[in-house]
Amino acid sequence: MTDAALADVPRPVSEVTSAGKVLYWAGIVLLCAWVLVPIYFLLSNALSSPAEVTSFPKHWVPSFDMGSLQFFLSFGGVLKALMNSVIVAVLTMILSIGFGAPAGYALSRFDFWGKDAFRLLVLMTRAFPLPLLALPIAVMFIRVGLDDTQLGLALVHTTLAIPFAVLITFSIFAGVPVELEEAAWTLGCNRWQAFRKVVLPLVLPGITASAIFAFTISWNEVFAAAVLTVQNRTLTAFLLQSLNVSPLHLRFAGGAALVIPALVFIFAVRKYMFAMWGIANR
Amino acid sequence: MNTRALPYLLLLPATLFLLVFFVYPFVQVAVQAFVGPAGFTTDNVQTMVKNFRFWPSVRNTVLLAAIVVPLQLVMALVMASIVANLKSARNTILYIFTIPLGLSDLAAGIIWLAIFEQSGFLNSMLVSLGVVDKPILFLSYQNSWVIFVAVLLAELWRATAIVMVILVAGMGLIPKEYYEAAEVFGAGPWKRFLKVTLPMLKPSLQTALILRTIAAFEVFSVVQALGGTTLPVLVGQTYDWQFNQQQTGVAAAMALVILAISIACTVFFLRVLRTPKGATL
Numbered sequence A: 001m002t003d004a005a006l007a008d009v010p011r012p013v014s015e016v017t018s019a020g021k022v023l024y025w026a027g028i029v030l031l032c033a034w035v036l037v038p039i040y041f042l043l044s045n046a047l048s049s050p051a052e053v054t055s056f057p058k059h060w061v062p063s064f065d066m067g068s069l070q071f072f073l074s075f076g077g078v079l080k081a082l083m084n085s086v087i088v089a090v091l092t093m094i095l096s097i098g099f100g101a102p103a104g105y106a107l108s109r110f111d112f113w114g115k116d117a118f119r120l121l122v123l124m125t126r127a128f129p130l131p132l133l134a135l136p137i138a139v140m141f142i143r144v145g146l147d148d149t150q151l152g153l154a155l156v157h158t159t160l161a162i163p164f165a166v167l168i169t170f171s172i173f174a175g176v177p178v179e180l181e182e183a184a185w186t187l188g189c190n191r192w193q194a195f196r197k198v199v200l201p202l203v204l205p206g207i208t209a210s211a212i213f214a215f216t217i218s219w220n221e222v223f224a225a226a227v228l229t230v231q232n233r234t235l236t237a238f239l240l241q242s243l244n245v246s247p248l249h250l251r252f253a254g255g256a257a258l259v260i261p262a263l264v265f266i267f268a269v270r271k272y273m274f275a276m277w278g279i280a281n282r
Numbered sequence B: 001m002n003t004r005a006l007p008y009l010l011l012l013p014a015t016l017f018l019l020v021f022f023v024y025p026f027v028q029v030a031v032q033a034f035v036g037p038a039g040f041t042t043d044n045v046q047t048m049v050k051n052f053r054f055w056p057s058v059r060n061t062v063l064l065a066a067i068v069v070p071l072q073l074v075m076a077l078v079m080a081s082i083v084a085n086l087k088s089a090r091n092t093i094l095y096i097f098t099i100p101l102g103l104s105d106l107a108a109g110i111i112w113l114a115i116f117e118q119s120g121f122l123n124s125m126l127v128s129l130g131v132v133d134k135p136i137l138f139l140s141y142q143n144s145w146v147i148f149v150a151v152l153l154a155e156l157w158r159a160t161a162i163v164m165v166i167l168v169a170g171m172g173l174i175p176k177e178y179y180e181a182a183e184v185f186g187a188g189p190w191k192r193f194l195k196v197t198l199p200m201l202k203p204s205l206q207t208a209l210i211l212r213t214i215a216a217f218e219v220f221s222v223v224q225a226l227g228g229t230t231l232p233v234l235v236g237q238t239y240d241w242q243f244n245q246q247q248t249g250v251a252a253a254m255a256l257v258i259l260a261i262s263i264a265c266t267v268f269f270l271r272v273l274r275t276p277k278g279a280t281l
Helices: A003-008 A018-046 A050-054 A068-074 A077-108 A115-125 A130-144 A152-173 A179-188 A191-220 A223-228 A236-243 A248-268 A270-281 B007-036 B043-050 B054-085 B092-103 B105-116 B123-126 B141-171 B177-182 B189-200 B202-217 B219-227 B234-244 B248-272
Strands: none
Touching: A003 B189, A018 A068, A018 A077, A018 B054, A018 B092, A018 B105, A018 B141, A018 B248, A050 A068, A050 A248, A068 A077, A077 A115, A077 A152, A077 A191, A077 B007, A115 A152, A115 B007, A130 A152, A130 B007, A130 B234, A130 B248, A152 A191, A152 A223, A152 B007, A179 A191, A191 A248, A191 A270, A191 B105, A223 A236, A223 B234, A236 A248, A236 B105, A236 B219, A248 B092, A248 B105, A248 B202, A270 B092, A270 B123, A270 B141, A270 B189, A270 B219, B007 B043, B007 B248, B043 B054, B054 B092, B054 B141, B054 B202, B054 B234, B092 B141, B105 B123, B105 B141, B141 B202, B141 B219, B177 B189, B189 B202, B202 B248, B234 B248
16 A cells, blocks of 8 residues: 555455465465364374384374274273263264254244243353263262263263254254244144144254264263263273373374264264354354 | 143253253252261362362463463454455365364364374474484473473364354354445455454354353363373362262362352453443344
8 A cells, every 4th residue: 555546446355465365375274284284193193003103203194004993993892982972972962952952943933931041041051161060960870870871971961962952953943934834834734743844854954963963062072971981981981091001002093083973073064063153152 | 732831841851951960960069069977068178279289270270271262262363254255165164174173172182192292293393304313202290381382282273163163153243334334434454353343243252252261171181181190180180089089079179169260250251241232233
């Protein structure tokens, strides 16, 4: 902007100088590398033989030796821990959608006394460090015989997932016009039929996405899993408790086993990511 | 079915669930911390405070949050602004930026272990560049500040995505007209960011700060993966009392400390970044 006359010429918002453009894209590449390179390092370690993992210096390209992964999978308790992780995550998924979706539907369709109180309760859960609740819940579970069970842990993970399930399903249901339902009623459907035949097909992809999100929350959770399970440890609990005693290659293979499914899940729900977090604002 | 009762029926399962697994445990955690076999007691609190790791764990946790959250906010604002201006490849870059959001904090710790361990990638790089002759033992108790830095980087890497996603969603809600109007009045890109984006983003900033700060006080697995117990943090100590020492009362007292700090921060951000009623979109 050296020339005052130039400054008065309107320019499109997006116009940037070419030097600025280069800098801009260099920044993008740098940020992408900041995210991706550490993951590459982990996967590279997981795809190296145990001897290569501890050797020095590191090769920048892995040898694609399956030794570490085989060692990990045949290590005592790993397969069981993987199974437990999947079972707990599936239970969490079912429970959080089962409890959350009806609430989301009610919030999107009805005006009723107590609606704000319920919303506040849901939003409040997000302002607290929920995994810490595993401590009193551990005592509670011993009393009712749910201690060290997959269902018990899934119930705690559901507290983590339910606020998301409610808010996400709320926004998904709110996206379906009431008029569609009303049209179905006039054509002779009752409330349940209208819901099943008209609303459900429309919201199914979004519900699936929030179910996957619930699965991921449970799959990734560490503290509650480590506190609440002893015999039925999940993969995260197993890895956490063997951090100090296990060899490096076991840790890296375990880390990769945690990361790869999570990458797939996030990829599957990427379209809904912003619907999920955007609504969390209000 | 009675239409007036229907919404309550639909809300009932979720409400009951939250009462049993959220409200009740909250009361219970205080009971556990302050009630002993002989009624009210402060023994647990005393045991907690007397432990030589207690104050270091408070210091480390608060310091970590105080450094990592502002850094993340700046970085997330940069990333969100970049994404907002993208035309081509927007979705791909957005997906890459959000990847860490879906990863476990334990996985993030192990990922950064691959970089910082003695035969790791940082040492490989330093030796091949000729900066050092032989690999350095970074993650040892002799230089616990390196563990602190490693945890800081891992947290920065892992949890910036969530802040960014909230900000991108918030930026999407700002009407284009505001920018056009600002431009008509001669505001450059930087000025538009300061005078339009930031003020309009206040609700999103508030949400992001609350969520992130609370999560920062919960830092645990990353520390365990990178430093074991060399760098005491609050949740790490809580876990230790609960699992290794089997002192559930003291663990509950620790949990109360974390809860108190978290609530204080939430209230602080709610007040400082308050949006007047009617000023939201």
